[in-house]
């Protein structure tokens with residue numbers, strides 16, 4: 805893996821909410837929504853179908869673990885899980901709690917805002933602990 809100025813390769817993974825040797829979880833605060841998470845594959849890989857089935861399974865287990873944690877902590881009306889990745893060479897999934905009164909509902913969070921909304925930030929240490937409880941300590945995978 806070469807960074808070549810890639811913002812995700814150069815990101816300090818020590819600041820991630822959770823990490824293993826294949827992927828890491830970082831939070832983001834989205835205006836009009838609150839805290840979401842991104843699950844980022846560490847290697848430069850263009851498409852999910854470029855991963856072998858075992859790697860895909862490992863990746864998606866983390867994505868759905870994050871979904872379960874956010875669902876439990878945020879109590880949203882709906883969870884959105886999306887992979888776009890048009891701007892960086894890392895596969896990554898956005899795991900987004902949605903609320904009936906968030907700024908964009910029922911559209912995607914990348915759509916124009918429909919309303920002003922109260923944001924629902926999540927407590928970082930609580931989120932980190934919940935991820936560790938569901939995903940484990942980030943020990944090496946078997947890949």
Ligand SMILES: [Zn+2]
Nearest residue numbers: 807810812813
């Ligand atoms: Zn990179």
